[in-house]
Amino acid sequence: MPQAVNVIFYVNLCLLFCALIEMTAVIVLCRKTSCFVITGRAAVILFALGIAMFIVQLVVYLVKPGYAGPAVYICTVVLYAGFLLSGTYACMLSRNSHKKLCFVTGALNLLPPIGAGVFVKLSYTIKRDTPAQELVYNGYAYTYAALGDFCAKNGATFADMSGDEQFDPLSGKEAKKLLSKLKKNAVTPRGIYDYAAALANYRPDKMKTAVKYMRRAADYGVAGAMFNLGYYHELGVYVKKDHKKAGQYYARAAETGDADAALRLCILDIAGGDIEGGIAKLKDRAVRGGDLCAKYNLAVCAERGIGFTADIDRAVELYTECADGGLFLAQKRIFALAADNINSAQNGEFFRKVTDRTFDDNSFMTMISGLIEVKKRHAADAAEYFLQAVRMKGRWEGYARCFVGTLYLDCGKQDADRINGAEFIRSALDIMPDAISMYAAVPESIIREAERNVRNSRI
Secondary structure (H helix, E strand, C coil), X not given: CXXXXXXXXXXXXXXXXXXXXXXXXXXXXXXHCCCCHHHHHHHHHHHXXXXXXXXXXXXXXXXXXXXXXXXXXXXXHHHXXXXXXXXXXXXXXXXXXCHHHHHHHHHHCCCHHHHHHHHHHHHXXXXXXXXXXXXXXXXXXXXXXXXXXXXXXXXXXXXXXXXXXXXXXXXXXXXHHHHHHHHHCCCCHHHHHHHHHHHHHHCHHHHHXXXXXXXXXXHCCCXXXXXXXXXXXXXXXXXXXXXXXXXXXXXXXXXXXXXXXXXXXXXXXXXXXXXXXXXXXXXXXXXXXXXXXXXXXXXXXXXXXXXCCCCHHHHHHHHHXXXXXXXXXXXXXXXXXXXXXXXXXCCHHHHHHHHXXXXXXXHHHHHHHHHHHHHHCCHHHHHHHHHHHHHCCCCCHXXXXXXXXXXXXXXXXXXXXXXXXXXXXXXXXXXXXXXXXXXXXXXXXHHHHHHHHXXXXXX
């Protein structure tokens, strides 16, 4: 038997022990993290093949030494291929954590005795995935649908701050009890308005009664009632569409100092054809009065090309100024602009332009960071950012819960993950009624399991 074959046989014996150690470390890592598990499993398979080849070469070496050469060389190639692949796996793990150690391990794997020892250290150093990191990319159907729903509800439309006034979500029984109490107190102008507003929110089937009480409150000079009646007439909801009456109600409310009513008068001017006059009033309110909502509406004009040449970059600048000032409407519009271009290769530059901006609001910046990771298709990192926004509470909490839920629905490895995703979206319903459309998209079988879990947790 050639001396070279004898040397390589003993080299393979050394490689065998290293392969057994490293294969165990790779199996531990595959169980700890979901990152690039396919590569790790492939390395384990190569090591297993190498071990099988060593047994074959050992038999041939002992029984028919003359044929040992090819078996010994094949064994060496397979074992070394396993080390190369496991080294690649170590480098790929650097995306999640311990970047330097992962690359050092990958490089030292070219020297198996040393590499195997470092691989053991790596398997101890890398911690088990957090729940969000256990997500694996599996398509973003629910997440993209939720982002599309967000964009549809936060388009470039004129707005005022009255939309920020939210009623607490109540059950049918709770709403009935509240309305009964408010009706008894509907003897003062404010009491009449409170009852009318609550009736409009909780009992939309009783809008005729709500409008009747709203008119009564407006006759007493309640600004909120006058504003609401102006809004109803402007849009033609619950009453006949009539811009003249809407203007009259808004003007009366504006005289009492209602900023939203004054803003709606500007919007009415633009809608009625007096674009130049309406924009001039918006500019005056934005510049002299420091009205962020007026500036927001100027951004809408710039985006849509109303009174200006359409200029999306100028619009984004104005939205950013409003968002820095704390205007939630502007934050939502910026998020919607980015989300609208998240799956578009053509508008990648615009997406970067929007998301590269920095804002003072940490929860908003966290949401933007999550959106960037969705764009990169890094489900685990995106979910971690949205979970941070959930923990921050604040005005983005409901949306963050929805996006965490959709990521679990899209990328969860097990049925329990998808049920968990449905529970996240359901938990947003109490914070943000808009979540109902996202919840309605979840398959009924998953919803039933999620609601069963919620009921069991209350027992």
